[in-house]
Amino acid sequence: MRAVLLTLAVLAALGLAGAVSVVGLGLYNVSAHAGHWPGVSWILHTTFRNSVRLRAPSMEDAPRLDDPDLIALGAGHYATACAGCHGAPGVARTATVRAMVPEPPLIGEAVESWRPNELHWIVENGVKMSGMPGWPVQGRGDEVWAVVAYLVSVRERMAPALPANDGAGVAYCRTCHEKIGGPVPRLDILDAEYLEAQLDLYASGARPGGIMAQAVSRVRKDDFGALARELAQGDAPVFARDAPRLDGGDGAALARRGNRDVPACLACHGDTGKGPALFGQSQDYLTTQLKLWRDGTYVHDNKMHAAARDLTDADIDALSRYFANSAE
Template sequence: MRRVFLTLAVLAGFGFAGAVAVVGLGLYNVSAQVGHWPGVSWVLHTTFRNSVALRAPSMEDAPDLSDPDLIALGASHYATACTPCHAAPGEQRSATMQAMVPAPPHIDEAVAHWKPNEMHWIVENGIKMSGMPAWPAKERDDEVWSVVAYLAAVKVENAPTLPDVTGDTKSYCTACHERMGGRVPRLDILEPDYIAEKLREYRDGTRPSGIMAQAASLVPTGEMAALTTGFSGRATDRDVADVDPVLLGRGEELARRGTRDIPTCLACHGGDAANRRGPAIAGQPEAFLKVQMELWHDGIYDADPLMHAAARELTEEDIEALAAYFSRLQP
C-alpha cells in the first residue's frame, strides 16, 4: 500500500511539474497557426455538444418560429451582428474568419445539426474559448427567439433575404420600424424626446435589449438627434371583429382602473403629450405591447418603480386583454 501511495505521489509531482512547464514557462504554443494537439479538438467539441444538449430550454415556451415578423426581426439583427463571423446564406466567410481556431462555422453549417432550443441556448449564452459572445442583454430570451426563428428558416431554406445594412442609419431603422409588425414598435406615434431618451438607454445598457443595444451602437453620436423624427406609420390591424368583445371590454376596464398609489393606464399613456407621464401606446402592435408588459411584470424592466408596481399584479390574461385593447385604439 505504501508503494501505491508513493507511486501516486511521484505521478502527481510529474503532473505538477508538467503544468508548471506548460503554464509557467509558456511551453504550450497558443498560436492559431498550429492548432490544437491531436484529440483536443474532439474533446472540446464533444463537451460542447453535450453541454448544450443538457442545458437547452424546453420548446414549450418557444413562440411561433414560423411567424414572418419574428423571422424578419431576427434577420435584421443577424445582418449586422452575426454576418461578420458566420456570413450570409450563399456567401463566403472572410479569410480572416476562416483562419480563426476554432473557425466560426458558416451559417449553413452552424444550423445543420442543432435543434431550435439548442440554437437558443448557444445564441443566449455564447461559447467559452471561442469567438461566440453571449447575448448582450440578460433575461431577454424573447429577443433570442427571433434570431432562432431566422436560423430555423435558414435550415429549411425558407429564410428571407437579409436587409441591406450598408446604407444610411435612418434606412437601417426603418427596415424594422416601418416594415414589420409583431414585436417592433411604431415610432411615428412616439415623441422625439422619448425616442432619444430610449436610444441613450439602449446604448448605455440601462434599458436591456440585445437587438436595440446592437442597433444603437451603430449610430454615430452626431446622427442620434436626426433619428428621432421623420418616421412614417405602417398599417396595423385594428379590426375589432376578430377579437372577443369580452376581451376588449376587460382591457378597457383594466386600462381605466387605478388605486390610490397607482394611476390608471390611461392616465399615464392616454391623452395628449402634455398630460402624459409615459409614452403613447394606443395603436402599437399587440405582440409588442404584450412583451413590454411582461418585461415590466417580471422586473426585467425596472427603471420606473411605478410602472413595475402597476404591471407586477397583472395576470397573463390581464396582459392579453390590455394589449388587445390598446393595440386597437387610434393613436
Template sequence: MKRVLQTLAFLAVLGAAAGGAIVFGGLYNVSAREGHWPGVPFVLHTTFRNSVDLRAPDPSVVPDLEAEGMVALGAGHFEGGCKVCHAAPGQERWAIPTVMVPHPPHIKEAVGTWSPAELHWIVDEGVKMSGMPYWPATRTDDIWPVVAFLQEVDGMDADTYGELTARPSVPEGAPPDLPYCAMCHGIEGRSGNPQIPRLDIQPQAYLEQTLLAYAEGRRDSGIMHVAATRVAPAELLNLAAWFAAQETAEAPATPVDDLNLVTAGEALAMRGTKEVPACTSCHGPKAEPRAAEFPRLGGQSAVYLAQQLRLWRDGGRGGGDRKNLMAKAAQGLTDADIAALSAWYAAQPASR
C-alpha cells in the same frame, strides 16, 4: 501499499512539473497557425455538445417560432451582429473567420442538428474559448426571433435573406443611419411587423430617452443594445427627431377582432388607484400634457404591447425614470389582463 502511494505521488509531482513547464515555461504553442494537437478538437467539440445538451432549457418553453414577424426580426439582428463571422445564406465567409481557431462555421453548418432550445442557450451563453460572445442583455425573450431565423436558414437562399434584411432608400436629407434603422422599423417608423414597435406615434422626448437607455444598457434588449451602440449618441438624437417628425398614420398596427377583449381592456385602462394612476393618464389616448416622456400606446402592435407588459410584470423591463411606477402598475396583471389591455390599446386610433 506504500510503494503504490509513492508511485502515485511521483506521478502527481511529474504531472505538476509538466503542467508548470507548459504553463509557465511557454512550451505550449498557442499559435493559431499551428492549430490544436491531434484529438483536441474532438475533445473540445464533444465537451461543447454535451455541455449544451445538459444546460439547454426544456423544449416546453419554446414559443411559436412561426409567429408573424419573428423570422424577419431575427434576420435583422443576424445581419448586424452575426453575419460578420458566420456569413449569410447564399454567401461565403470572408477571409478572417476561416483562419480563426476554432473557426466560426458557416451559419448553415453552425445550425446543424441543434434544437430550438439548444440554439437559444448557445446564443444566450456564447461559447467559451471561441469568438462566440454571450447575449449582451439579461432578458432572453428577444433571443427567440434569432432562433426563429436560424430554424429557417437551411432552406433559405440569398434572395430570401436579401428580402428580409434589405435597407430601403431614404429621402434626401434624412439621417445617415436611417437605412440601418429602417431595415426593421421602416422609413416612417411603421414596419408592419407586429414584433417591432411603431415609432411614428411616439413623442421625440420619449424616443430620445429610450434610444440612449438602450445604448447605455439601462434598458435591456440584446437586439436594441447592439443596434443603438452602432450609432453615435448625437445621431441617435437625430433619429429620434426624424421619427417624431413623421406624420402619424391613424390605422392600428395590428387589427383586433375580439370586441369582448377590447371592452375588458378599456375598463382596465381607465382604472386607477391612489398609488397608480390610470393607464390613460400617461399613455393616452389624450394623455395629459405632463406625459410627453411616456410612450403613446394607441394603435401600437398588440403583440409588442403584450410582450412589454409581461416584461414589466416579471421584472425584466426598465429604462425610464418612472420604471418603479410601471412595475407597480403591472405586478398584479394576469395574462388575461395583459391580453385585454393590449387588445384595447391596439384597437385605438393612433395619435401622438
C-alpha cells in the same frame, strides 16, 4: 502502503511540474495555426454538444417560429450581428474570419446539427474560448427566438434575403421599424424626446434589449437626437385614429382602473403625456413589454414597474388588445 503514497506523491509532483512548465514557461503553443493536440478537438466538441443538450430550454417557451415578422426581425439582427462570421445564403465570409480557430461554420451547415431549442441556447449563451459571442444583454431570451426563427428558415431553405445594412443612418433603422410588424414597435406614434431617451437607455444597458443594443452600437451617440426626430411622429395622422374603437371589454376597464398605490394606465398613457403613447402600437410588442415590466426584467421606471407588477397573463392580453386596436 508507503510505496503507493510515494508513487502518488511523485506523480503529483511530476503533474505539477508539467503544468508549471506549460502555463509558466509558455510551452503550450497558442498559435491558431498550431491546431489542438490530438484528441483535444474531439473532447472540446463533445463537451460542447453535451453541454448544450443538457441546458437547452423547453420548446414550450417558444413562439411560432414560422411567423414571417419574427423571421424578418431575426434576419435584420443576423445581418449585422452574425453574417460577418457565419456568412449567409449569398453572403461570403472574409479570408480572415475563415482563419479563425475554431472556424465559424457556414450558417447553412451550422443549423443542420442542432434543434431549435439548442440553437436558442447557443445564441443566448455563446461558446466560451471559441469566438462565438453570447447575446449582448442577459434576461432577454424572448428576443433570441427571432434569430432562431431565421435560422430555422435557413435550414428549410426558405430564408428571406438579408436587408442591406451598409449605411448606419435612419435608413438602417427603417429596415426594421417601417418594414416589420409584430415584435417591432411603431415609432411614428411616439415623440422624439421619448425615443431619444430610449436610445440612451439601450446604449447604457439600463433597458436591456440585445437587438436594439446592437442597433445603437452601430450609430454615433451624437446622432441619437437627429435619428429620434426623424423617426418620431410626423404630421401624418397616426394609425390609432383610424382604428376601430373598443369601448367595452376587460382591457378598457383595466386601463381605467387604478388603486390606492398605482394610478390607472390612462392616467399616464392617455393624453397626460406622462407615459409614451400606446394607442395603435403593435399588440405583440405591447404584450412582450408588459411582461418585461411585470417580471422585473425592466426596472428603469419604478412607477411603470409598480403598475405592471400584479397583472396576470390574461390582463396583459386584454390590455394589449385594447391599446393596439382602439383610438384614444
